[in-house]
Amino acid sequence: MPNVMETIYAKARAAKKRVVLPEADDVRTVTAAQQIVAQGLAQVVLVSPEDKIQAAVKASGADISGCTVIDPVKSPLYKEYARQFYELRKAKGMTEESALEVVADPLHFGCMMVLNEQADGQVSGATHSTADTVRPALRILKTAPGCKLVSSFFVMIVPDCEYGENGVFIYADCGLVIDPNAEELAEIAIQSAMTTQNLLGFEPRVAMLCFSTKGSASDPIADKVIEATNIAKQRRPDLLIDGELQADAALVDWIGKKKAPGSPVAGRANVLIFPDLNAGNICYKLTERLAKAEAYGPILQGLRKPVNDLSRGCDASDIVNVAAITAVQAIQ
Numbered sequence: 001m002p003n004v005m006e007t008i009y010a011k012a013r014a015a016k017k018r019v020v021l022p023e024a025d026d027v028r029t030v031t032a033a034q035q036i037v038a039q040g041l042a043q044v045v046l047v048s049p050e051d052k053i054q055a056a057v058k059a060s061g062a063d064i065s066g067c068t069v070i071d072p073v074k075s076p077l078y079k080e081y082a083r084q085f086y087e088l089r090k091a092k093g094m095t096e097e098s099a100l101e102v103v104a105d106p107l108h109f110g111c112m113m114v115l116n117e118q119a120d121g122q123v124s125g126a127t128h129s130t131a132d133t134v135r136p137a138l139r140i141l142k143t144a145p146g147c148k149l150v151s152s153f154f155v156m157i158v159p160d161c162e163y164g165e166n167g168v169f170i171y172a173d174c175g176l177v178i179d180p181n182a183e184e185l186a187e188i189a190i191q192s193a194m195t196t197q198n199l200l201g202f203e204p205r206v207a208m209l210c211f212s213t214k215g216s217a218s219d220p221i222a223d224k225v226i227e228a229t230n231i232a233k234q235r236r237p238d239l240l241i242d243g244e245l246q247a248d249a250a251l252v253d254w255i256g257k258k259k260a261p262g263s264p265v266a267g268r269a270n271v272l273i274f275p276d277l278n279a280g281n282i283c284y285k286l287t288e289r290l291a292k293a294e295a296y297g298p299i300l301q302g303l304r305k306p307v308n309d310l311s312r313g314c315d316a317s318d319i320v321n322v323a324a325i326t327a328v329q330a331i332q
Helices: 004-015 027-038 050-060 078-092 096-103 106-115 130-140 182-200 220-235 247-251 253-259 277-290 316-331
Strands: 018-021 043-047 068-070 121-124 151-157 168-172 205-209 240-245 271-273 294-301 307-309
Touching (some): 004 182, 018 027, 018 316, 027 050, 078 096, 078 106, 096 106, 106 121, 121 130, 121 316, 130 294, 130 307, 168 277, 182 205, 182 240, 182 294, 182 316, 205 220, 220 240, 240 247, 247 253, 294 316, 307 316
Parallel strands (some): 018 121, 205 240
Antiparallel strands (some): 151 168
16 A cells, blocks of 8 residues: 555655644643654644643643643733734624634634744644634635635545555545535635645546536536536646546546546546535545545645644544644645
């Protein structure tokens, strides 16, 4: 099986980025922080009330001496960040008093550090929902230039697999955008192609998945995928993107040649774009369980600076892996 994470670890070590972990009141987070520093994957900033950090350290036995520790309300940056946040959000009704309360939240404080280039990215979600993780990022960092949408992807590594990139795939969107329209689906495809290039380092071959291949069925869902494919091709004619394709036509060479002759992607796809979150979420979980695949994600894409989500069922090693991915995303 390709050792994708070792490649990502090597890139992270070379990048020497600074990653915020704003859930430092959790034993998994402080345990991961020790491992991240020990492996040289990133500089770590732990952001939480100081007494809660110390309680987590005591419970875990973790050594966080190599980390920067910040209690938001005790930080000399606190009032300045609150002032900046008020300026960012006053048109939305934010008051100066409310800004102080919001920036006291470690997830918002961490995003303010990223905004001010005092950190390069943030990882949270071990004790917070996806909405809690994404909201500060959208409020403070906003989307990247040219992007209107934040979406997510999984890196899927399937053992003993001849398909994709020797068993490595990007699946999107499996964690965030519930029912993208054609324009949004096209953007997810383009974002995922760029992620594949920047994070994994191989050429993306993007399949726009559907229950239909090249007009074999007629339905509004198929029409959406066809329209999204056309939009993506028009916006980025330099990328290999094709659809609509059934999963077997996307992955299996002889089926691809039969169902979609002349396609630059059919039978060779390594990036799979699902028509909605229902399909994507089901497929990634089935791949993980039935094919015994490694699934890394959901990782966010489309933000100005990297902020990434964790499952609340994650362990310390998951946090380490996502922090390494975040450090590599920050290179771009």
